[in-house]
Amino acid sequence: MTQSRLHVPHPPARPGEKPDFSYLEIPPAGHEPRPDTLAPAIEIERLGTGMVRVLDEHGRAVGPWNPHLEPEELQVALRHMLLTRHFDERMQRMQRQGRISFYMKSTGEEAVAVAQGMALQPGDMLFPSYRTQGLFIVRGKSLVDLMSQCLSNTRDMCRGRQMPIMYHWAEGNIFSISGNLATQFPQAVGWAMAAAIKGEDRIAASWMGEGSSAEADFHHALTFAAVYQAPVILNVVNNQWAISSFQGFAGGERRTFAQRGPGYGIPGVRVDGNDFLAVYAVTRWAAERARASGGPTLIEHVTYRAAAHSTSDDPSRYRPKEEWLAWPLGDPVKRLKEHLIGIGEWSEERHAALEQELEAHVTACWKEAVTYGTLSDGPTLDPMSMFEDVFHDMPAHLKRQREELRGLTAAQHAAAAVKIPGGEG
Amino acid sequence: MAQMNMVQAINSALDVMLGRDQRVVVFGEDVGYFGGVFRCTDGLQRKYGEHRVLDTPIAEGGIVAAAIGMGVNGLRPVAEIQFADYIYPAFDQIVSELARLRYRTAGDYCAPVTIRTPCGGGIRGGQTHSQSPEGVFTHVCGIKVVMPSNPYDAKGLLISSIEDEDPVVFFEPKRIYNGPFDGDPHKPAVPWSTHPKGEVPDGHYAIPIGKAQVVRPGKDVTVLTYGTMVHVAEAAVRLAEVDAEIIDVRTMVPLDVDTLCTSVSKTGRCVIVHEATRFSGFGAELSATVQEECFWQLEAPIARVTGWDTPYPHAFEWDYFPGPARIVAAIRSVMEAR
Numbered sequence: 131m132t133q134s135r136l137h138v139p140h141p142p143a144r145p146g147e148k149p150d151f152s153y154l155e156i157p158p159a160g161h162e163p164r165p166d167t168l169a170p171a172i173e174i175e176r177l178g179t180g181m182v183r184v185l186d187e188h189g190r191a192v193g194p195w196n197p198h199l200e201p202e203e204l205q206v207a208l209r210h211m212l213l214t215r216h217f218d219e220r221m222q223r224m225q226r227q228g229r230i231s232f233y234m235k236s237t238g239e240e241a242v243a244v245a246q247g248m249a250l251q252p253g254d255m256l257f258p259s260y261r262t263q264g265l266f267i268v269r270g271k272s273l274v275d276l277m278s279q280c281l282s283n284t285r286d287m288c289r290g291r292q293m294p295i296m297y298h299w300a301e302g303n304i305f306s307i308s309g310n311l312a313t314q315f316p317q318a319v320g321w322a323m324a325a326a327i328k329g330e331d332r333i334a335a336s337w338m339g340e341g342s343s344a345e346a347d348f349h350h351a352l353t354f355a356a357v358y359q360a361p362v363i364l365n366v367v368n369n370q371w372a373i374s375s376f377q378g379f380a381g382g383e384r385r386t387f388a389q390r391g392p393g394y395g396i397p398g399v400r401v402d403g404n405d406f407l408a409v410y411a412v413t414r415w416a417a418e419r420a421r422a423s424g425g426p427t428l429i430e431h432v433t434y435r436a437a438a439h440s441t442s443d444d445p446s447r448y449r450p451k452e453e454w455l456a457w458p459l460g461d462p463v464k465r466l467k468e469h470l471i472g473i474g475e476w477s478e479e480r481h482a483a484l485e486q487e488l489e490a491h492v493t494a495c496w497k498e499a500v501t502y503g504t505l506s507d508g509p510t511l512d513p514m515s516m517f518e519d520v521f522h523d524m525p526a527h528l529k530r531q532r533e534e535l536r537g538l539t540a541a542q543h544a545a546a547a548v549k550i551p552g553g554e555g
Numbered sequence: 556m557a558q559m560n561m562v563q564a565i566n567s568a569l570d571v572m573l574g575r576d577q578r579v580v581v582f583g584e585d586v587g588y589f590g591g592v593f594r595c596t597d598g599l600q601r602k603y604g605e606h607r608v609l610d611t612p613i614a615e616g617g618i619v620a621a622a623i624g625m626g627v628n629g630l631r632p633v634a635e636i637q638f639a640d641y642i643y644p645a646f647d648q649i650v651s652e653l654a655r656l657r658y659r660t661a662g663d664y665c666a667p668v669t670i671r672t673p674c675g676g677g678i679r680g681g682q683t684h685s686q687s688p689e690g691v692f693t694h695v696c697g698i699k700v701v702m703p704s705n706p707y708d709a710k711g712l713l714i715s716s717i718e719d720e721d722p723v724v725f726f727e728p729k730r731i732y733n734g735p736f737d738g739d740p741h742k743p744a745v746p747w748s749t750h751p752k753g754e755v756p757d758g759h760y761a762i763p764i765g766k767a768q769v770v771r772p773g774k775d776v777t778v779l780t781y782g783t784m785v786h787v788a789e790a791a792v793r794l795a796e797v798d799a800e801i802i803d804v805r806t807m808v809p810l811d812v813d814t815l816c817t818s819v820s821k822t823g824r825c826v827i828v829h830e831a832t833r834f835s836g837f838g839a840e841l842s843a844t845v846q847e848e849c850f851w852q853l854e855a856p857i858a859r860v861t862g863w864d865t866p867y868p869h870a871f872e873w874d875y876f877p878g879p880a881r882i883v884a885a886i887r888s889v890m891e892a893r
Contacts, residue, residue: 255627255628257624287660287661287663288659288660288661289661291658291659291661292659296659298659298660298663298664300660300663300664305627305664306656306659306660306663306664308651308652310647310651310652313620313647313648313651313652315620316616316617316620316621316624316648317620317621317623317624317627317652318624319617319620319621319624320620320621320622320623320624320625320626320627320628320632321624321625321627321628322624323621323624323625324580324624324625324628324629324630325628327580327606327607327625327630328628328629328630334624346616346644347616347620347648349614350612350614350616350617350620351617351620353612353614353617354611354612354614354617354620354621357611357612518662519657519658519661519662520657520658520696520697521657521697521699521721521809522657522665522719522720522721523720525765525808525809526809526812527809527810527812
């Protein structure tokens with residue numbers, strides 16, 4: 131008699147065990163062919179199982195995907211990635227000091243947002259997810275604004291309505307981050323459909339983690355993108371971990387995430403997510419394809435979440451402490467730095483000076499941000515503003531509730547004033 | 556003025572808005588080439604092209620998500636969910652995204668999406684083609700909820716919904732698509748051409764969202780209702796031989812508290828009628844509101860007549876449906892209480 135058996139995926143290593151990334155197939159840099167941007171999806175299925183890589187183990191840019199960027203552009207990229215890292219470190223520390231309630235670092239994944247932000251046009255619409263703060267940095271959003279959002283202070287773009295990191299930037303064409311994961315994926319497709327309906331040359335891009343690719347929204351996004359050939363780039367950032375669930379719990383044991391694309395008739399490209407040049411090149415390829423009515427592309431970025439999921443998470447409970455050090459695709463910042471040094475366009479001295487400059491910049495931004503208030507000190511937002519923006523025009527029931535709160539607050543202030551010693555009468 | 560049934564009135568509203576505003580796009584399952592399973596979009600794709608009136612995959616979550624993205628990109632999407640019973644796959648996109656986008660971005664982003672969806676029973680639709688989930692959406696901050704009861708209102712309210720800066724869930728009581736229904740399934744169907752609200756202007760007009768309407772003035776008891784049940788309540792009031800004031804709520808969010816409570820303050824008695832289930836249904840909100848605003852004017856406890864708290868049963872449809880007999884009984888009990 132046969133009997134079925136439930137397969138419950140297990141990560142290769144748990145705390146105390148030796149990190150093991152043997153499940154990852156990593157071809158050498160320069161190995162993947164670069165097809166024509168308008169090649170039919172069926173002819174390029176191989177890109178979903180291989181891995182586009184440009185930077186080799188010696189930091190050299192090799193193969194047909196080398197985007198041949200100018201050294202100045204690479205230096206800008208390094209600056210953006212390093213700034214993202216310094217910003218993250220500072221905000222993590224500020225959370226630990228109780229200055230902000232929550233934070234999420236993107237450490238180890240900086241190349242994804244920075245390379246893609248740089249490869250796209252300023253008019254292209256970005257639908258971000260967690261750990262894509264690099265997009266805001268590339269597009270020039272000031273750190274003071276990002277910090278102010280995390281502080282829910284008087285300069286907060288969200289007016290105190292969202293927990294930290296749920297940024298948006300309308301002028302910079304960056305959509306609002308949602309805590310309901312994956313919702314932005316099909317929204318980006320709708321945005322791209324509208325661009326095509328209007329006959330624009332702008333495209334959309336969206337990001338999600340491999341974990342949330344299990345949501346129905348992923349399927350909706352790929353279905354709609356394929357059906358309407360929407361000009362959109364759909365990115366799955368496979369950082370191996372969704373809080374404590376390794377990528378096998380999203381189906382990664384059976385197929386790469388990029389391979390899901392061809393199932394929908396969409397090219398799926400798997401890229402070394404810690405290789406700035408490879409991510410940049412693949413994004414340019416997909417963007418050219420989308421702009422030329424070639425339709426959507428699914429990109430899987432193979433990377434590693436070096437930090438905890440968030441400041442509320444303790445990864446030492448579920449994965450080996452030193453796993454990040456064993457990650458075979460290395461550190462994206464270090465790899466780009468070594469490449470730049472290798473081509474004679476960078477040095478340890480310049481790097482150290484840049485780090486110092488960025489650290490000072492982050493410090494100055496933080497000092498400015500707290501002048502707009504923190505959760506505990508300084509100027510505060512008016513609680514009455516919580517009733518605004520629920521609707522375009524405030525309906526009667528919200529006006530009534532606002533007046534109720536206003537009355538309550540006034541009564542509390544009056545009561546507090548009476549309690550001041552010697553202040554009675 | 557033309558004679559229109561509710562389907563034609565909705566079609567006319569979409570036609571008017573597609574013609575007036577290049578930003579309006581209409582889409583949903585079977586909406587394009589075929590013109591919708593209830594024919595509400597008949598002929599529109601032919602007239603406006605497949606970039607403005609289009610069919611979609613069978614994926615309600617995808618439809619609403621795409622509508623949000625289009626709205627953010629400057630369009631005015633009108634999405635059809637083929638039956639209100641199918642709206643739940645889109646629930647997260649409606650509740651967590653569409654309803655709260657303006658709020659969470661402090662007004663920097665919004666998606667002025669209208670979701671049209673046929674609701675209600677009395678069509679032998681069983682539990683998957685008969686539901687009235689309006690109450691579920693009234694509990695969500697940031698969306699307006701509308702349900703017309705006749706062709707004239709349907710067109711005017713749909714135009715207002717599409718022109719509104721906020722997202723609107725627009726419920727269409729499908730039992731009265733083709734004619735007013737008095738709650739007796741054994742009587743021959745009556746067409747809208749026999750009803751004054753079947754007279755519908757061809758062009759543009761708007762009925763403001765947030766305004767209830769007194770359908771029948773009266774002094775003895777107030778009946779608060781909407782959708783199909785407006786007509787059932789009218790029949791019940793005739794049977795009960797009372798001078799009832801019937802109010803068509805029309806918009807659940809925002810609620811026209813003034814019109815409702817002015818009436819109850821006058822009559823001192825209130826019966827609430829809806830087809831949706833009772834427990835935590837929208838009637839509970841109406842009842843609480845009336846109690847809060849009119850407690851000292853009330854002569855009797857407020858009564859609710861609703862669908863039973865069961866799924867909509869196929870074989871027992873008319874035992875389930877809150878027909879005239881139950882409304883008459885409620886009116887009498889409220890009239891007798893002292």
